[in-house]
Amino acid sequence: MERLPPLNAIKAFEVAARAGSFTLAASELGVSSAAVSQQIRNLETWFGKQLFVRSGNRIALTDAGHAIYPQTAKALGDIAAIGRRMLEGGLRTRLVVSVPFSLAELWLAPRLAMLLDAFPQMAIDVRVEDDPVDLMRQNIDLRISYGDYHYPGLKLVRLVHDDVLPVCAPEFWRRHGNGDPSLADLHESQFIHTNWGPNYASHPTWADWFAASGGSRSPDPSHGRRVGLSSLAIASARLGLGIALGQRVMARADLEAGRLIELSPVSVRLGHPYCAFMPPAKADRADVAGLVELLTKTAPATCGKVGAPR
């Protein structure tokens, strides 16, 4: 193989020639028009021939530009086809989604249910595992992860930046509550503490919530109930076992149904957003794109009063 022309310049040329304008090409490519101008210049320098004639503020292809345009379009189209071909691969079109334990039950499951309602024949695999995950070896199409820092090189979509707030069962509050939303006088044993695990070191604790609400209490985890999973904290609160610091997105259904009540308007933002990651080539797949869109829409930004992030 002999020396190739600069491939990114070829790409810029194809778009610019098709668009008939550097500005339009720039917006299609998602860069500034100056960048396109420079790429075209690079290519012209490489060939030693002008590809566009510039007259004032508009451009037109030269003979040479016209001559090569169809070939560039074809070659780039072929390369795009490679990407498409690669995805079909094993001609199974199962959608493989990987989630952390904490999100599987209360967050992902109801949303997948919505998707399956709309497309009942869709084949979805859900894998529950903690970061880090090797998407490549396990043929995972979409990974949901806490934080945007795992998986460099993959396409990232931020889903929701959640917050936590004190919740408990209405019955529990009737029996043990004293009507004070500051929770200042509650007995230590009434608090449910969540042990977030090593991947979630920055998750807020009861001490953080009290700090955000203006207090300075720091309930001792050794006295209250301790659970090792955030969805379990919600479930425990729902069962009337105490007051949990629950994630809003996970408690929402229970709150709306009245199975849980919000004890205070004060909440604490998590340290990181929940994100979806996928191999860039797979982002174009209809099923992946559909799921990401659904998740994006149904994982709304938190509302209500929010305390300072820790």
Added chain:
Amino acid sequence: MERLPPLNAIKAFEVAARAGSFTLAASELGVSSAAVSQQIRNLETWFGKQLFVRSGNRIALTDAGHAIYPQTAKALGDIAAIGRRMLEGGLRTRLVVSVPFSLAELWLAPRLAMLLDAFPQMAIDVRVEDDPVDLMRQNIDLRISYGDYHYPGLKLVRLVHDDVLPVCAPEFWRRHGNGDPSLADLHESQFIHTNWGPNYASHPTWADWFAASGGSRSPDPSHGRRVGLSSLAIASARLGLGIALGQRVMARADLEAGRLIELSPVSVRLGHPYCAFMPPAKADRADVAGLVELLTKTAPATCGKVGAPR
């Protein structure tokens, strides 16, 4: 046009798949093997699929890799063909060479004569002009230039880093010389001064030569003969009009024929080398490559004692 896979990674993949080794691919691409390794990894991340299986120190294509290799090779071949097609362009194959005035007569002309001896039917245009030159607009295939700093983006080949030395006609030296190679006692009017022009500000003067030879004389240009072209300085010396500070490559023929004599082993290196520039795509053309090779071979590095560069 949808999103394209990273094109340079595709290129690396094609070479690596063909070579069957990242190391071989690296040497073909002119980069380190680590660079290839990373590019392949990029592409695998993009697709979310492995393209090679690694076992110890060797690699093999996966199914997926095998599936896409032919398509990548084809697409890249098509792009390479674009470059080739571009060069044939107007189906005339005149070789257009552009040189500065100073090199045209005594340096380029005899070398082109050699080329035309070997290929008498070759059509060559020689254009004589000073830097900077617009290669693109004038369809110039090869530009010879003093210095390696003009024409960024073009392929550069360094031809010769020349030096200047005092030369004169044997007859002149017999009549006016005193046998002293330091030239300390020569009358100021015997010196031929070359005015190099604005593009050659760093060219050495008689003062530089005296400094390099250990003296400190600084002949006054207003007394001696002044010429505006280095080849004219040589010609003047040949005609017995004085002692010139001549460029070795330009005086060589006259020196070997005895029409000029070298007055001193001390010479001064020029500030920059002479270089050939060409659009990268044209470097592969047989005629351009042939001429560049000829020029490289017949423009040897200077030999003999050389003073310090100024």
Added chain:
DNA sequence: CCCCTCCATAAGTTTTTCTTGCTCAATCCT
């Protein structure tokens, strides 16, 4: 005739790519 759009250019910054230096695993060769 003025204004507005669009391209060119330069300087500075960011991002990508590459190199260097090291480690590890497999193979080769006495």
Added chain:
DNA sequence: AGGATTGAGCAAGAAAAACTTATGGAGGGG
């Protein structure tokens, strides 16, 4: 076997490429 060799992976820093911002100029349209 066992040291030597070869080739790939990885991480840090260096180098190169690409991009952005800001500014200027040339046309075309109101």
